[in-house]
Amino acid sequence: MATPLDLRIVDLSKSFGKVSVLKGLSLEVPDGQFITLLGPSGCGKTTLLRLVAGFDMPDSGSITLGSTDLLALPAQRRPVNTVFQSYALFPHLRVLDNVAFGLRSRRVPAADVARRCRETMDILRIADLAQRYPHELSGGQRQRVALARALVNEPEVLLLDEPLSALDAKLRKEVEVELKRIQRRYDITFILVTHDQDEAIAVSDRILIMHGGSIIQDGTPEQVYERPVNQFVAEFMGVGNRFPVTSDGSDTVQGPFGPLRLEAPPPWRQGTLAVRLEDIEVRDQQPAVNGFQAVIEERLFRGDYWELRARVGQAPPLVIMVNPDQIYHEGQTVWIELPPSNIIPLAD
């Protein structure tokens, strides 16, 4: 590859009838990055993918790859391939012919087709399925065939539309690892669309959280996980505890449990704080800062952790995650600590 082929999306808008699905979305993806568009259904993530693939035209805006204007090319001429949610394998073609489809469309010589198909199928470990028909494959195998069928063309950008949603939880974990490995190996840009935050965190270099046709947060998985910007992201990323507080401009705010110290003054007078389940500590003695006395109301054994519901005074209960060897009983009074560095002020 001579020059890096960065994908640049500028001010992209798309409406279907009266429904505006994308509202002036801009995005730059450096060559070789694994990004994930994460959001609930209807947030515009699949539409964005379809615009890049060429299955729909935007109302306005531009999509360029390096110096190529993608919008000037029809889908069959874009150096972009798609892994469909339903896999969309050709049911009347054997696995090998499915994988070879793109190369044969471009009239690649038969010997090269055979070699490249063999290589790709080896990497995806489907070589022994070559003569099967799609309906003779399991979900996981179909998924690999769909990946192979796209990757064999050596696209500049690979688009994945919820490719793991049809797999069961165990298989999904395996494929996540595999996806990451394949992306490193091919060193091309991957754009994954999903509504599953665990999947997004596991595989991506960068996560874009979408809501209502715009990007709300753009960051590494760590940033998005540790520092959700607003209530929507916090809820979507599973930050379990959120509570309203008031601020007087100092680094101490008034919350439902009493005064609470933060690392820095929040940017508002009235707002919401978020704390992850695993970021609240349970202590036997009163901690130095942000310690509160709480009663354990409920406990739930989740296998690798205990989930506790602890109430401070009359405030709504906090959900806390503790190690399986930390045994607390319902009705027990304990000290809980909210370390200032773990408290996330949300923007709204």
Next chain:
Amino acid sequence: MARPIVIDGDLTTRPRLFIRGLMLIGWGLLWMAVFLYAPLVGLGALSAATRGEYGGVEWTLTTANLWRLAGYDELGFSYNNLLILWRSVWLAAVTTGICLALAFPMAFWIANHRPRVRHLLLALVMVPSCVNLVIRTYAWQQLLGGQMPPAWLASQLGLIPPGGALYPSGFAVYLGMVSCMLPFTVLPLYTSIERLDWNLVEAARDLYGGRLRVFRHAIVSQCMPGLIAATILTFIPSLGMFVVPDLLGGAKFMLVGNLIQLQFGSMSDWPFGAAAGVFLIVASLLALVGLRAVSERTEGR
């Protein structure tokens, strides 16, 4: 007492199940036996009989009728009968081809409308079939006659001599055949196209497919069941059709349908007519077997 079994959640016994099944399909089987299989056996037997001197049937078994159909009689070999058979197959094949070529875009066009409009358009496709075939065919005779606008237009374009008519002609025969058979081609194709998985079309485009490749692998492959049903429903009735070619072709082209009608009618040669009928049935069955083989090979499941 027979051992109780459970079928579809119903507690019963094998003998009771058998009796119930017989009550359900027995009447249909009886009907088929009396009105379909028995006549078919009769037809087969008749085709091996001999024509009596005054047109009756004599039960002297012979293969002469089949040989005559193949062109060998007392006077030696003549290809006339084979030509008739071949012409019938050809007419049916061309009619089916034209119908498929017209039905594909029509079915797509209908499927692209809102559901309510779709039903209206489908009804419009079907409505002509409500009129008796003979009446429709006579209507074509009138429309294609010498004084009518289509003939005038054709003569202006230099396709026929000035003042000529479009009927009787081969063109009129195909026009009549296609207009008669088209609904039976459109309907099965439409049901396939309506259920088309457009993801496959997008996948074919995504994989650099040109128009032909997209059509073949993403559309035709999915429409195969409809395509085969349409071919069967068009080809087989076309094979035995004789009213339309007779009335619009000016009785100039003999087809297997006319041949049979003639033997049972004015020629009073039932055994030979039966032999021609057997040919028609065998040809239809062969077409079915061939199409079935195609569907098994292409569908994959």
